Amino acid sequence: MRGFFRPLACALLLASAWPAAAAADALSDYVAARDQAIAASLAAAKAHKSGDDAIIKRETAAMKDLSKRLTAVLGPMTFKALGSPTYTLNMLTYDEITPTRQLDGISFANADYTTRLVVTPEPVFNAWLAARAKDDDAPPALGAGPKAAMATNAFYNDALVFDGGYFQPYLELPITTTPGEKAYAVLGLQIDEAPGNALPDDIAILRIANGKAMVGLTSANLDIKPIAACNALWKPHEDKAAALTKVVEKDNKPEDPRWNDIQKILDEGSTAFRTCFAKEAPSQPFYAAAVGRAEAFLKAISGN
Structure with missing residues (x-):
């Protein structure tokens, strides 16, 4: 067999x-x-x-x-x-x-x-x-x-x-x-x-x-509700960028390099916000629903 x-x-x-x-x-x-x-x-x-x-x-x-x-x-x-x-x-x-x-x-x-x-x-x-x-x-x-x-x-x-x-x-x-x-x-x-x-x-x-x-x-x-601690990290960058924007717009120079500085400030603030958000998210009410x-x-x- x-x-x-x-x-x-x-x-x-x-x-x-x-x-x-x-x-x-x-x-x-x-x-x-x-x-x-x-x-x-x-x-x-x-x-x-x-x-x-x-x-x-x-x-x-x-x-x-x-x-x-x-x-x-x-x-x-x-x-x-x-x-x-x-x-x-x-x-x-x-x-x-x-x-x-x-x-x-x-x-x-x-x-x-x-x-x-x-x-x-x-x-x-x-x-x-x-x-x-x-x-x-x-x-x-x-x-x-x-x-x-x-x-x-x-x-x-x-x-x-x-x-x-x-x-x-x-x-x-x-x-x-x-x-x-x-x-x-x-x-x-x-x-x-x-x-x-x-x-x-x-x-x-x-x-x-x-x-x-x-x-x-x-x-x-x-x-998702705003997280105060994370917005607190974002706000100084937003304010700094807004203040510099007013100066640049007033000077009205063609191809002003400070526009790049403004974007860099905003990018740094956004990165700080997202890093904070990722840290805080697991303790927030929305988290379980997101996983689901x-x-x-x-x-x-x-x-x-």
Whole structure:
């Protein structure tokens, strides 16, 4: 009987390995096709032909093909209240010499765009994050792993699509994970300008499981009250910047360098405010609700 079960066991092992091998081949094919399309676009940009109709038509076709390839790699996905999937890349080059910095994946969003999600194969995510850590303007935290990267607004600039704004993280939220799953949550604020002492009200999540990485952002709708101790740290910077602004406006000099000084004062005050907020948050009434919303968001995206 042992002689019978041994070939059977080998056959079952090979059968189980086949889907994994096929998936790896499909992913390799996608990455190769993406890199080839980017190289072609960079060559066109270098030759100053990127605006040609033929080049635009070719890039559009390439991105349509890449979308199909990546969708096949990831498999069918649906998320409650989120719309149809779309390919994240809408351009292949950042400038004439640099490939796009954007995370390539399949994105989902609700009708008012207050919740969005990007899903990509884990190897694609890891390679993207490693590349972003090597950018000239990258903060050191981008090279210290996903959890550390989520503490920087640079991480979200290219992981998620923003229409003129950005996401400013304030503090990490503890969330419960399941075996084989890595997940991190951050409370922050999606904003169009420097945050100052604005209160956070958005939750970002990174989930890595089952060979996929998911980066999501959703409105938290929290009832956060001002924290007096933190506003006390912000106020002197606000007052100092306001006083200097009056002087600069009165002098009315073209390209006055003191505008940079004003922004530096405000940035320092905002950093002090956010540091205080992160320290005080766990003892505030809103904190439990924030953690609950983060865990609910994680659960909502964990079905695929």
